[in-house]
Every structure is written in C-alpha cells, then in structure tokens.
Amino acid sequence: MRPDLLTGGDARGDGQALDGPAPGLPVDPEAGGGDEQGSAGPAVEVGVDAGGERFVPRWASYGRNLAVGRSYTMSVPSNDNWGAGDPDGKRLTDGIVGPFYAGGVTPMYCLGWDDGQVVDITVDLGEPQRCGGFRIHLGGGWPWWDALKGEVKDTVEVLTSTDGEQYSSAGSFDLNPRRKDLPINLMLPDEETLGAYLFDLALPEPIEARFVRFHLTAKRSVCVSEVQVLDQIRSEPFDLRIALPDERPPGSGEAPKVLTPNGRPVPAPQAQANSAEPLGEPVLDPFRISVLA
Numbered sequence: 001m002r003p004d005l006l007t008g009g010d011a012r013g014d015g016q017a018l019d020g021p022a023p024g025l026p027v028d029p030e031a032g033g034g035d036e037q038g039s040a041g042p043a044v045e046v047g048v049d050a051g052g053e054r055f056v057p058r059w060a061s062y063g064r065n066l067a068v069g070r071s072y073t074m075s076v077p078s079n080d081n082w083g084a085g086d087p088d089g090k091r092l093t094d095g096i097v098g099p100f101y102a103g104g105v106t107p108m109y110c111l112g113w114d115d116g117q118v119v120d121i122t123v124d125l126g127e128p129q130r131c132g133g134f135r136i137h138l139g140g141g142w143p144w145w146d147a148l149k150g151e152v153k154d155t156v157e158v159l160t161s162t163d164g165e166q167y168s169s170a171g172s173f174d175l176n177p178r179r180k181d182l183p184i185n186l187m188l189p190d191e192e193t194l195g196a197y198l199f200d201l202a203l204p205e206p207i208e209a210r211f212v213r214f215h216l217t218a219k220r221s222v223c224v225s226e227v228q229v230l231d232q233i234r235s236e237p238f239d240l241r242i243a244l245p246d247e248r249p250p251g252s253g254e255a256p257k258v259l260t261p262n263g264r265p266v267p268a269p270q271a272q273a274n275s276a277e278p279l280g281e282p283v284l285d286p287f288r289i290s291v292l293a
C-alpha cells in the first residue's frame with residue numbers, strides 16, 4: 001500500500017474519503033466501523049482539530065531547458081495517428097509543449113507510439129552539462145487515461161551518459177502524481193483531470209551528462225510532444241495564506257468582512273445592508289454576521 005494511503009482521510013485531495021470518516025466529523029454509529037462487540041468505536045468530537053501534520057503546498061520553478069533545439073535519436077519512429085509525427089526530426093525539442101489535455105489537437109503536436117512499443121529517445125546536449133531534472137510531456141493517444149486517477153500504465157525511465165556508451169539510470173517519472181504532489185502554481189484543466197501533462201523528475205543533486213535517454217514503454221497509443229533537460233527544478237513551500245474573515249491584524253483599521261455563500265469577502269456593514277434587500281432573504285448566515293461584524 002502506498003504510504004499516503006495509510007494516513008486515511010482524503011489523501012488524494014479529490015473528495016473521495018479513503019477509509020472512515022474525515023477528521024473532525026461526527027461518527028455515525030449506524031454506519032458501521034465499530035468493533036466486533038457492536039460498539040461505535042472512538043467518538044470524534046465535532047469541531048475539534050484532530051491534529052496531524054499541516055499540509056503546505058509547494059511552488060515549482062524550472063531552470064533553463066538544456067535540451068531545446070538539440071538533436072535526438074529514436075529507436076522506434078513515430079506513428080501518424082491523428083496527425084502525430086515528426087517530419088523534420090525536431091518536434092521533441094522545438095520548445096513547443098502540447099496541451100495538458102488528451103484528444104483534440106494534442107496528437108498534432110506530438111510523436112506517437114502504440115501499445116507494447118518500447119522506444120529510446122536520446123537527446124545529445126552537445127557537451128557535458130549539469131542536469132538538475134527532466135520533464136516529458138506525455139498523454140493519450142487513446143485511451144485518455146487520467147493521471148490523477150492513477151490510470152497511467154506507461155512508464156518512462158531516464159538514463160544519462162557522458163560518452164554515449166555507458167548509461168546509468170537517473171530514475172523514473174511518476175506518471176500518476178497525486179493532487180498534493182502537483183505544484184500550487186499549476187492551473188489544471190477545468191475538468192481537473194490530467195489526460196496529458198509535462199511530468200517532471202527532479203534530481204536530489206545535479207548530475208553531469210551529455211546524452212539523456214528517455215526510455216518509454218507504451219501501454220496504449222501514447223503521445224509525446226516534448227522532452228526537456230533542466231539545469232534545475234526547484235520546489236519550495238508556498239502557503240496560500242488564506243485569511244479567515246476574523247483574522248484581521250489587530251489595530252490595522254481594516255474593516256471587518258464576512259463571506260458571502262459563494263466565498264466572496266464583503267464588508268460586514270454592506271453585507272448586512274444588502275441582506276434585507278431586495279427579496280428579504282438574508283444572503284449571509286446570521287451567525288457569521290453576529291460573530292464577525
């Protein structure tokens with residue numbers, strides 16, 4: 001079992017509780033989960049922080065792409081499914097990355113390979129360079145597997161070499177990242193799926209390499225629009241610092257605000273004035289007004 005499943009709760013961040021009630025929610029004795037004697041198990045008090053390590057998102061930044069414009073070889077040529085192909089032999093390092101969405105025009109930016117094919121894409125950086133990480137934009141083809149649902153079965157390993165003869169592994173891409181693993185500065189498609197993505201593989205410390213090989217094993221009709229070699233990939237804690245309405249700095253003179261039902265903060269006096277008009281129905285929870293105003 002993956003370690004993050006052991007924590008229970010909504011570890012994927014996708015709203016699907018994995019096991020048992022979410023922390024802080026009351027336990028329903030009729031819903032099972034008790035011991036063999038039929039008791040309901042330990043009760044969870046409503047509104048009490050169940051504790052645990054606070055999750056802080058991370059902000060990713062990417063260094064210089066050492067592979068852009070560089071030549072590459074492929075052990076298996078691209079197919080031409082849905083407009084895929086590589087007529088000039090430049091598409092994988094032309095700096096153009098395909099959409100974060102499968103289908104539509106995506107294959108037209110890509111090279112394609114079919115289920116069962118194993119291809120080595122080897123980029124020549126021209127001279128030995130310090131490499132801090134790698135990226136590959138990959139997706140369907142068909143089917144349109146959603147990486148966020150853990151559906152991707154393709155694999156991509158990176159191997160590097162200084163002489164073009166002896167290669168050693170630099171690790172494999174995680175092609176099924178969890179929501180918590182995605183950088184906070186990524187904007188997902190509206191459906192919040194990842195049918196295609198510019199996956200990254202950051203190294204714990206830079207390595208010296210001239211040749212970088214992406215060893216792809218296709219488990220479907222897969223599309224790849226770009227491979228990248230970065231001099232660095234940084235991932236730093238980034239707290240969104242969403243302030244609750246009652247968290248005004250003391251003495252700041254900032255007007256108290258309340259949240260509308262759709263989450264927009266508005267000045268409390270304005271909200272109270274608006275709540276009686278035009279239909280006479282309050283737009284705010286009276287409890288919040290009385291506490292926060």
Ligand SMILES: [Ca+2]
Pocket residue numbers: 091092093094095096097098109225226
């Ligand atoms: Ca490209």
